[in-house]
Amino acid sequence: IVNYEKQLDKSYKWYAxxxxHSVKTGYAGGLPNGHNHHGQYNVRHYRKVVKTxxxxxxxxxxxxxxxDTGIRRTYPNMMTREGARGMEWNAWSEGNPPEHHVLLPFTRLLSGPMDYxxxxxDILYERAKKSPYRKKWNMKDSKDCRINSTLAKQIANWVILYSPLQMAADMIENYEGHPAFQFFRDFDADCDWSEALAxxxxxxxxxxxxxxxxxxLGAATNEDAREVTVKLDFLETDKTYRAVIYADGKEADWITNPTAYEIIEKQVTAEDILSVDxxxxxxxxxxxxxx
Structure with a gap:
């Protein structure tokens, strides 16, 4: 951080x-002189970076x-941040449990956008684990790591875990030719309106x-299977919509069959009710x- 601050103004001017005009920064690892990530040392540093x-x-x-502290109201260029156990946690540990994704909207996300x-x-890291460069790191051997969700839930989290910037974080090879990647092409993270339905x-x-x-629409559940009835009265009343549904497959299960999914298309209006399984x-x- 000391080295970073010495070059701060020059670096941002050079980029501009x-x-x-967009920068992603990270602060993994220790801080100088025993400071911690949430102490006054870092509060002052982050404010200096945001202002610069x-x-x-x-x-x-x-x-x-x-x-997140509401600084975006003064400096809206503070677009999004991590600030909780994000996706990377699944790379070297037991990972985030299924309940984690449905707890964040009631906790961390109340303070602002999260770049999860x-x-x-590649839910089970089947391609990643074949790499000769993947090694034991931090707490757990890589062969035991995985994502604790289904594939459909991974897509739903783009809607649920709000950020005005969303990143397709997997290897490109895992997206190439995959029909479900179409959701990411259609999605617009810069939303004008949001509502929590249930x-x-x-x-x-x-x-x-x-x-x-x-x-x-994004829906997710914890370790329990669930069916939720959703009224579509949020849609405009004078229009018919093409609904493209990215759903768990009939035999999907986050432990035994996480990549089973199906894509269903139908026409709907504001008068319809959907059953979300x-x-x-x-x-x-x-x-x-x-x-």
Whole structure:
């Protein structure tokens, strides 16, 4: 951090001169002189970085940050941040349990956007574990690591875990030719309106967001399979929508069959009611596009 601050103004000016106005930073590891990530030392540092970035019209996505405090109201260039156990935690530990994703909307996300980096398709790291470069690190041998959700829930988390910037964080090879990647192409993270439709902390959650004339719904559950009935009265009443549903497959289960999914299309209106079926540790994502 000391080295970073010495170059701070020069670095952000250099980026701005190159036409680069978005920066992702990270602070993994220890801090100088025994300081911790949430102490006054880092509070002052983060504020200095945010102000410097604002000076050069640059937005920030910060990992290993201090907790969100509402600073975005003064400095809206503080676009999003991590600030809780995100996706990377699954790389070297027991991972985040299924209940984690349905607890965050009631806790961490109340303070502001979170760059969780959801959307992993190689749930069991089948491709990653074949790499000769993957080794034991931190707490756990890599052969024991995995994502504790279904594939459909990974897609749903793009809607549920709000961030105005979403990152397709998996290896490109795991997305190439995958039909479910179409959701990411259709999705717009810069939403104009959001509403929580149903949920209980640590149990399940259903959230819908609108961006322009499209709506996106995300639903997720904990370790229990669940069926939730959702009224579509949030849609505009004078329009018919093409709903593309990314759902858990009939035999999906976050432990035994996490990658089973299906894509269903239907036409719906604001008068319709959908039954959202979720497997254990699963979820469902829906794109509504006006016809």
């Amino acid at each position: 001169d190159l036409g680069i 970035a604002a000076k050069y019209h640059t937005t920030l996505d910060v990992h290993e940050p201090i907790k 980096t959801p959307g992993i398709f 949920g209980e902390p640590g149990e399940y959650v259903v959230i819908v967001r609108r961006a322009g004339d499209k709506y996106f 979720m497997a254990r540790g699963g979820g469902q994502a829906i794109t509504f596009m006006p016809l």
